[in-house]
Amino acid sequence: MRRFSDDFPILSQDNNGKRLVYLDNGATTQKPQQVLDAVNRYYLTENANPHRGVYDLAMRATDAHENSRAAVAKFIGAPEDSVIFTQNTSEGLNLIAYSYGRAFLKPGDEVLIYVAEHHSNLVPWQWVAKTTGAELKYLYPDENGRLTVEELDKKINERTKVVAVAHVSNVLGLETPVEEIVKRAHAVGAVVVLDIAQSVAHMPLDLVKLDVDFAALSGHKIYAPMGVGAVYGKKALLEKMPPFLSGGDMIAAVHEYRTTYAEVPRKFEAGTRNVGGEVGLAAAMEYVSSVGWDTIVSQEEALIAQTLEGMNVLPYVKVYGEATAAGRHGVISFNIDDVHPHDVATILDSDGVCIRAGHHCAQPLMEHLGIGSCCRASFALYNTEEDVQALLQGLKHVREVMGLGS
């Protein structure tokens, strides 16, 4: 079988004298040679400022920018003219919250979000609620860490104008019932904002079929460089929204006291874009497609099942969210009895294993779970059974170092 880790040069190095076991893919993924080459090729052969020059090189840079948009659109199942390039998911969700939320929300309206949201799909809505007078309301998971239809039915009503949820929680790793959310939200005239940062690298997406109104992703969580992301929005909504940032390239005509805007999506892309990053994002999505979803999904599910099985026999490990591989994508969050997550992460680091410890930018969820923080092991297509074994061995080592036996 092909070892995908061979495509990722960074993974061949040591970590604290041990083999590097990278299990912090929920934070950011490593980049394959194919992506690094594509970015390099752009700067070596095609770089100029898109949409500005009339010379051939500038046309090629424009093509690189627009072809990348087409590749991203195809990958997420969206029309090309409805995809906006951003820096990352946070910027994308701010764009949606500001341009849609501030323009169309008013006192008496409700914005409904999931308590498990990443801060990037939470803080912007807090701001928008404060500035518009709309009310922020929360959905809560059941005891298995799942967002249920019953909870949706309890919270969605005729005052609901926006429902903003993550497709997959970056902490619980569990998929939210998007189709059920969309059905109920649309029935009361609300729009659905889907944060796909955590799902985009782990499952095929068809946003038009899902019928969500907006979505946002980060490239760096799907093997692309940092600093590039994308927003999807239904064209009719994007057209009636005011711009997010204003300035260069987002205009049609500027006079001393008035400006007309460029067409969607350029209306939302002010200033010179990160075209090298966009080329990298397109290359990363091509790379994922070349590996194939069948391979990625079955391989990651098997690794998650093995990890959960291994954790299950360690009485001092507690997993958050139902400890099953079904409907779980890329993420396992857990704690070790009587050991703080930071200490777990430091001790695992000494074994070469990189995991995340902390609140994972989801403090309201931590409060809801009654914990300050937790550990998170998160997977990518290059992880192997050896990585899982290194993690499980490391968990036993943690207890020893902290003087708690193993």
Next chain:
Amino acid sequence: MDLKELYSQIITENSRSTRNRRPVPGATISLEGVNPSCGDDITLQLRVEDGVVQDAGFIGSGCAISQASASLMIDDIIGKTEEEARRLIKLFFGMIKGEADGDELDDLEDAAALQGISHTPARVKCAVLAWHTLEEALDGKQPEEF
């Protein structure tokens, strides 16, 4: 990475100690200190009278290093003048930066066991959380939010 230096017995035992983990009756100062990136969260309470730290305690949660550091710091400052407490804060920061060493660390007593953190940059913020919070508390800092 030397785990034995990082997680010495003084650290692991003090991290679980309940000695200083308590609210302070009649506290004159109470300030929360957090490490936003990781969730270490302590609320430091002091009863300062006539320029002397008469009593001190903390509540909160965090990693072994942050909690041990808070507890050991409280051992150091109870009964000390504000001025003396500030001197110890400076000394502790100096130790963490690798600028203070040897006998001069004796005044930190068991808190000197955190010296090993200077070799683990990722955990420095855990070790200094309580001390930063103490400094801010003595400076009269108020919490802020939007």
